[in-house]
Amino acid sequence: MAWAMAEETVHELFVQQLVAKSENPNRFTVARSVWFCIIGFDSRLKMADAAIKANIKDEATLGDWRLLLNYTTKMSALRNEAAHGMLANFNGGEMKIMPYGTDMLKRKEPLTLAELKRRTTLFVDLEKALSWFRWSTGNQIKPDEHFATMPIPELVITLRKQATKSRKGQEK
Numbered sequence: 353m354a355w356a357m358a359e360e361t362v363h364e365l366f367v368q369q370l371v372a373k374s375e376n377p378n379r380f381t382v383a384r385s386v387w388f389c390i391i392g393f394d395s396r397l398k399m400a401d402a403a404i405k406a407n408i409k410d411e412a413t414l415g416d417w418r419l420l421l422n423y424t425t426k427m428s429a430l431r432n433e434a435a436h437g438m439l440a441n442f443n444g445g446e447m448k449i450m451p452y453g454t455d456m457l458k459r460k461e462p463l464t465l466a467e468l469k470r471r472t473t474l475f476v477d478l479e480k481a482l483s484w485f486r487w488s489t490g491n492q493i494k495p496d497e498h499f500a501t502m503p504i505p506e507l508v509i510t511l512r513k514q515a516t517k518s519r520k521g522q523e524k
Contacts, residue, residue: 357475359396366387369400370403386399397424404417413489417485423511436451437450447465481508484502
């Protein structure tokens with residue numbers, strides 16, 4: 353469910369960016385129709401990326417999007433390991449998921465319940481970060497005056513710090 357919420361937020365971000373400058377009264381229907389014609393998440397993420405890059409010109413905002421895009425791609429791979437895995441019982445103990453049941457020999461350790469919970473937390477944090485990005489780039493709805501600011505999620509702050517550290521490491 354946590355991953356489904358992250359995907360839904362990418363969908364809403366795509367729609368928001370696609371209809372931003374349209375005056376077509378059916379713009380939301382058109383945008384959602386385009387989205388649901390595409391089945392694979394990788395392709396949908398590319399569509400969202402294209403819509404964002406076409407509308408947003410602010411370099412700092414685009415920088416945040418690049419960080420979130422890369423992180424979303426990474427999280428998608430983690431999601432796929434569990435979603436396409438094979439549930440198995442190892443030595444009569446805890447049920448675990450063998451990522452990609454057809455690739456059993458390529459991975460040494462199956463996914464434990466603790467690892468699945470950790471990934472769920474990562475997906476929840478991703479959804480919060482994507483929601484923040486959508487909110488911060490939205491020009492469709494004026495925020496309620498009592499909720500005029502939304503704090504930057506910890507994940508975005510962490511990704512920014514990692515990117516800065518990486519850039520400094522490359523400059524040496």
